[in-house]
Amino acid sequence: MPQLVDAAQAAVASGPADPAAQMEALVREFQRTAVERDQQGGTPQAERDRIRASGLLHLVLPARHGGHGADWITAFDLARRLARVDASLAHVYSYHNLGVAIPRIFGSEEQRHHYEAATVREGWWWGNALNPLDRRCHLVADGDNYLLEGEKRFCSGSHDAEILPVTAVDQASGALVVLVLPGDRAGIRLHHDWDAIGQRQTDSGSVSFERVRVFRHEVLGSRSDAATPFGTIRACLTQLNLAHIFLGIVEGGLEEARACLLGQAAGGRSHDPHVIQLFGELWLQLQGAAALVQQAAVPLQQAWDRGPALTAEERGACALRIAAAKVATSRAGLDITSRLFELVGARGVTRGLGLDRHWRNLRTLSLHDPEARKVEVLGAWALHGQWPEPGFYL
Template sequence: MASLPLPLPLAEAPDDVRPVLQGESPLHVAHGLAERFAQTAAERDARGGTPKAERDALRASGLLALSIPTVHGGLGANWRTTLDVVRVLACADSSLAHVFGFHHLMLATVRLFGSPEQWHALFEQTSRHRWFWGNALNPLDERTLAHPRGGWLEFSGQKSFCSGALDSEMLIVSARHAETRAFLVAAIPTQRSGISIAQDWNNFGQRQTDSGSLTFEQVRVEHHELLSDPGPFSSPFAGLRPLIAQLILTNIYLGIGEAAFDDARHYTLSEARPWPASNVARTGEDPYILSQYGEFWLGLEAARALADKAAVGLDHAWSRGTRLTATERGALALAIASAKIAAAQTGLDICTRMFDVAGARATHGELRLDRHWRNLRTHTLHDPLAYKIREIGEWALNRTYPTPSFYS
């Protein structure tokens, strides 16, 4: 890939948003929120359910308007800054980073699939009302059908893995047209009649993402709510949507890996005792433990470099707009896939081996340090890494770019 420009500086926030941030940079605000969220992360992991107070803190922070252009009342941040905020939040609480990152993915979906009239209005309302967006798109779950009803469509069926749908104001939803089988995407209010969101998310990881199921019962969707101009995969630029999703996941994985590293280091230095055969006075002098930390650090540094390079590439592609070529999109897909694989493999390695260096006391149940592995293992099953590696192999050997889909 050709060298890419540095990311653009963060645009100045408009007057109606600046007081919310109180003159602080988005990353400074994110670090403050992360410090707060980290204090209750273990307790909330045990409890599960909706992190209502924490989601409201994100609303109040102004960061839900982070990626929205200033002309529409947002903060005008580029993707590099937005993804850095996702990573900071993930280091404290990967569930909150998940719903926050997917909120910005839903906004990107409106921008990439919708008309200027649609995203202008929805961006402005999101900024003004501090809306939280949830996900009910899930292209692999085709149980929802859209039935034509004269001048509107009736959505009926179910969707699974609806992250952040609970406690949201707006949803991105999808359905198959009952007659043409066309894939339809729409932006609709969460509280619309006929939408039921079940509180049935009880997985062992990402326990506060509310990624459970949603039911549509004769939900009325107007034609002007469909994101069909230009619509999904209508151009290489519209095809950035899955790449943004993949890079959000990458930064969540990286944040989890960094959190596991930090927790392991704390317990190695403060709680772990040297093994008698090591003949050292303190655990931090054990050569085997030092070697493992060296491996951890190298893995994180490589994943960080790849993730940051991919974020710069995304900003470059975003700035190209409809001029983006299929080749440019393909090169970005490979850069993001490389970063995602590195972040996932390194993170899983650290989350598994952290107890080898932190010692037996780190397994105390109330600490719930196993949540790092549980969160990462749950999230890395989003789409199989083996297929990502195969995509890179196709490029490395045959110079074939990944075929655009909702997962590549």
């Protein structure tokens, strides 16, 4: 299919360790089993191991610790490329990249350097038990350290993860604090209770914590009362990451529909004027959403590079662009992936083709957080010039 959007705005160096080349090889490999694995659900263990072996777990980690030192534009673009064939793997892999950034945002310099170096040295995969709206986890003082009790929902990628970031309510202060725990710590129980229509290999079920020992150095900082705009940048990273996955899902679905049309031996459906017009309409829809996603990537990288010097206005401008990109990509994507069957015809509904997974995955992931809230914030900016207040999803 002709290139739908421009390439990533920042490329990594070519050569044997080129992350883009490594991801392209994995995408070709994973594409062969994507439909079957989507139908099976469960943990994509073999595929996670292949990502581990590739070295791509070190993508955004600094070169001084042995990482690739890639920027977020590159990281998001690689996740988008993977999402074209397997949105579940793109989800858990990109959440790992978001995870390794946590110590820089919430921790001390000492904690940041420790976790970055150890992740490269030990080959850790970072999971996720951060859900900030689920406040059933409580951190209780126990001598010089703590005990963690409670449960978290929607813990994507928690299975087979060596490191599990967690948010918990500090019983003493009431603050929502960020912890970093080994995934095999005694008292942590991972539940196989994820049963959604889409994103079926993300292990996004629940995790329970029963008197889990937490050492003082494993407590990073507060997520509820960030002292600086940079302390709230995690939400911007997560939202733009999701927008890129949405974009990849739609690109992959449209590419598969095109391959079906061009591969049909009889009927000449690809030459039907109505089919050509519909394909053009869907392609045009995608271009607008893709442009907004690309326009948001550079300000996000600039905000990340600013670090603690990031201002509230800079952060607000970045968040507005990301909100526009995510809403536009979700809306266009849900429409496009639901109309792929109009392009392909009756053959498009066969289970073996798996064309429906693109809509199911996007519908599932698009419910991560309320779209209406983003539109309201965009309206307040467009009408009154009002900057958005930082939040868990904005």
